[in-house]
Amino acid sequence: MDDDKQLAPAKRSRLKHEAGSRAARRSVIGFLTWLAGWLDRIDPGTHRRIKGLRLVTAYGIAAMLGALPEIGHGLGGGASLSVMAGGFALWASVSEGRSTRAESSRDLLLLCAAAALGAAVFILLRPVLTGVGQAGSELSLATGAFLVGYLKLFGILGAGIGSQIFIGQLLAYGAGLTFADLGMVGVAAAIATLAAVVPRVLSGPAERPPVAAATASIGGRAGLSPEFVAGLQAAISTLVIVALNDMIGLAESAWAITACAYVVTSSPTGTIERVRRRIMGTAVGVPLGLLCLPIAVDAPLLIWAAAAVAMIIYAMALPDRYDIACGAYAFTLVVTLAVTGEHSIWLLAARAWETLLGGLLGLAAAMLLAPLQTARRGRPPDGR
Structure with a gap:
């Protein structure tokens, strides 16, 4: 009898724990069900979800390749290669909006090149503008900001190129790149192009741009x-x-x-x-x-x-x-x-x-x- 009294609290505790676990599972299942319904309302054809997975994949591939010592060895600014390549690939994938693999691959190549151009423009203008006050090097960002709006005149690719030039300038500004880093910027563009094109080719007709x-x-x-x-x-x-x-x-x-x-x-x-x-x-x-x-x-x-x-x-x-x-x-x-x-x-x-x-x-x-x-x-x- 005394043994039964001692076991009773342990049994109650176990039953309470099991009830709590069941409630937690129901909550998780309920949340996942709600999330699936919300995703279907926003993206009924799953096309945008596929693009989201693609841009995350592009960033991951580019950042991983940029972090490899074999690729960054000997490059000026090699420590920033992963950040630059990942940023180029991510935002190129965001800006690209074609419906066929061939057109998308072409645009991704141009968009990654535009990001490299923006970074190069910042690097070349930095020595000229550094003496203009404490924030002088930021003045070059005004050119990119202008192009974000102006190049929309030339359609979806123009809008993307303007955005990528600005993104390239922002990344170069954040990393503090100098003239010695120009070679690294070119390598980052090459890595980003590969990282962005491969997921797009694999996603194929599953994407449908709005x-x-x-x-x-x-x-x-x-x-x-x-x-x-x-x-x-x-x-x-x-x-x-x-x-x-x-x-x-x-x-x-x-x-x-x-x-x-x-x-x-x-x-x-x-x-x-x-x-x-x-x-x-x-x-x-x-x-x-x-x-x-x-x-x-x-x-x-x-x-x-x-x-x-x-x-x-x-x-x-x-x-x-x-x-x-x-x-x-x-x-x-x-x-x-x-x-x-x-x-x-x-x-x-x-x-x-x-x-x-x-x-x-x-x-x-x-x-x-x-x-x-x-x-x-x-x-x-x-x-x-």
């Missing part, structure tokens, strides 16, 4: 195209950010420049909407990323897996839900910075207010130059 519907847009006055005006707005916003960085110092001015470059469209109303969505998404993504900081050191593999899932969501949401896409990328940026050794909450949280600053400056530039534009219909909306 078709942009015609919508109200903006025409230019005084002989200026709307794309030229959009590029001018982004460039002016960039120059203001560079000046602010020189005067007061910003935590990560490149984040503010990126925000203003990508929120500006050929329409003031379109710019307002993109600013709103980018700020909303970033305001959600950054805190979610900060919540993951405690496990960034102890579980880096889990963090990288979460970042990969976030980038797949980014690819799925980008065409229709810019706010979700911005939130997913903000989360990815924060957690990947944390897992690679950046643990300053002040710096990581700066992503939010730098985005706010860049978005508001882009909006102010759009309002300032609005008299250069007039209503026109029938043009497709800005893509990215």
Whole structure:
């Protein structure tokens, strides 16, 4: 009898544990069911999910190849090869939007070359601009910001090339590249091309790029195209950010420049909407990323897996839900910075207010130059 009394608490504990395990399994199954339904609503044909997997794969292949000592040995700036190659491949895969393997492969080659060109332009301009104040080397980013808007004039490939030139400049600026690193930039472009083309060839007809519907847009006055005006707005916003960085110092001015470059469209109303969505998404993504900081050191593999899932969501949401896409990328940026050794909450949280600053400056530039534009219909909306 005494033995039964002693066993009773152990039995109750075991039964309680089993009940808790069943409840946890039901919760996980319920969450996975909800997630599958949500994915089907956003991406009913799974095409964007496949693209998301492709761009994550391209980044992983490029970063892995760039980290191999046999490839980086003897290259100036070899320590940055993995970052450069991964960035080139990732954003080339994001910008590419063709329906056939041949066209996609051609565009990926051109997009990776454009990123290398942007990095080379930054490297060549850096010695000239370094003496112009504390943030002088950032001035070259104004050219890339201009091209992000202006090259949309030449369609999807032009928009991608403009974006890639800017991305190349940003990566070179972040890595602090110099003239000795030009060879490394070329190798990074070659690695990125291989890493981006192979997954695209394998994905084949499973991808179906979205078709942009015609919508109200903006025409230019005084002989200026709307794309030229959009590029001018982004460039002016960039120059203001560079000046602010020189005067007061910003935590990560490149984040503010990126925000203003990508929120500006050929329409003031379109710019307002993109600013709103980018700020909303970033305001959600950054805190979610900060919540993951405690496990960034102890579980880096889990963090990288979460970042990969976030980038797949980014690819799925980008065409229709810019706010979700911005939130997913903000989360990815924060957690990947944390897992690679950046643990300053002040710096990581700066992503939010730098985005706010860049978005508001882009909006102010759009309002300032609005008299250069007039209503026109029938043009497709800005893509990215």
